[in-house]
Amino acid sequence: MGKTAQSVWNNCLAFIQDNITPQAYKTWFEPIKAIKLTDNALSIQVPSKFFYEWLEEHYVNILKVSLTKELGKQAKLVYVIKMENTYGNKSPFTEKIPSTQRSTVSPQEIDRPSKSKKPELKNPFIIPGIRNLKIDSQLNANYSFENFLEGDSNRLARNAGMAVSNKPGGTSFNPLLIFGGVGLGKTHLAHAIGVEVKEKYPEKTVLYISAEKFTQQHIESVRKNNRNDFIHFYQIIDVLIVDDIQLLSGKSGTQDVFFHIFNHLHQNGKQVILTSDKAPVDMQDIEQRLLSRFKWGLSAELQNPDFETRVKIIENKLYRDGVEMPQDIIEYLANNIQTNIRELEGAIISLIAHSSFNKKEITIDLARKIVENYVKHTKKELSIDYIQKVVSDYFQMDVATLQSKTRKRHIVQARQLAMFFAKKLTKASLASIGSQIGKRDHATVLHACKTVNNLSTTDKQFKKFVEELDKRLTI
């Protein structure tokens, strides 16, 4: 059978998948479509120019190796950039660019759009002149990219953030959702994007708002009967940054209004940046239509920084504060405070304060005392195994019974309680909880959490189970 663009590309993908991380594969290779094969040239379609640049910078070698394996030494790769929904352009346009690794570089084949007229996007509600309103962006200039140190834990999110600030609304990262645990830099990165946009495009209207404040404003607008004005205000923003979006959970009125604002901005090529303490798949009580929109762009995780990054962050902070500290103390701090950058910064500040108030040198002993305060107060995370054991003991059954497929009511309830506490007391995702508690899927865990919440309010006996288990697990 002859080769097709698809068959060649599938083989390349199989090779690439084996050689890069699953996250990188998902982000950079899954969105690509193979569209044409002529002689030795494979054309692949990518969603933005940034995407193409990223592939060329980071993956050109692996692309070359895989394609050469398929098509021989003369293999050529042509990128076709297909932009959709950018700057209000309804009809996608394409641009073809050969890979820099082509053996014979011919002039770029550019297939620019016939300068299609941008559709006039009129909002009948916008009051003439409102565009000239000065809106305070609510950005903190200290939260810049320069101060946001790069490491493996944040590379994807940071680079995507930079791409967005170079071309707000013009990349495939719309919305850009930054998620991760407490104190890992979500707010900092979200501000940095806004600060950079303001620097590059001073005329653009940027607004940073916490989801909590957004909710309060919405409630107020309903009370004062000016909900429409509230919506129209948000619809004229060019770059909207909403922090802690998970706080919209369970607030259906605010979700509804946000849904309309989001759609309007997205359709008009405006940029939306969201942060959350969990991945979209783990968000509870957020409407499906909103969740699906959060997944349109890129969800980039901020993970715990590795040792080198923690050292870099400490050094940067000390440098900015004009303080010197021996290297062994810097490393001691980086070794002992691992999961929260805010705590790391807090420890440095305490250390500097103690030493200057007491006119004492910063010593490793002092560092040890300070770190004890931080580490002692950080609760150890429970394991899902431990939770299953405590719940099984409480109901006098063994763990295998708790995990079994039986539909017997008391066993189902014990299993649901184990899932509920795993969600409450660990950082594990719904999918991971499900797979550890009897190989169930994430929807089952979500259902279990809802059932436990409901039963706790309607069934006194059940409420007692929850309270007693909570005590056993947390004391």
Ligand SMILES: Nc1ncnc2c1ncn2[C@@H]1O[C@H](COP(=O)(O)OP(=O)(O)OP(=O)(O)O)[C@@H](O)[C@H]1O
């Ligand atoms: N990569 C980094 N480089 C330098 N500083 C960082 C980095 N990441 C986080 N920080 C610093 O850590 C502190 C906590 O960050 P931030 O407030 O953005 O976290 P967060 O994820 O929004 O936390 P929360 O979940 O509590 O909202 C800030 O002072 C921030 O400047």
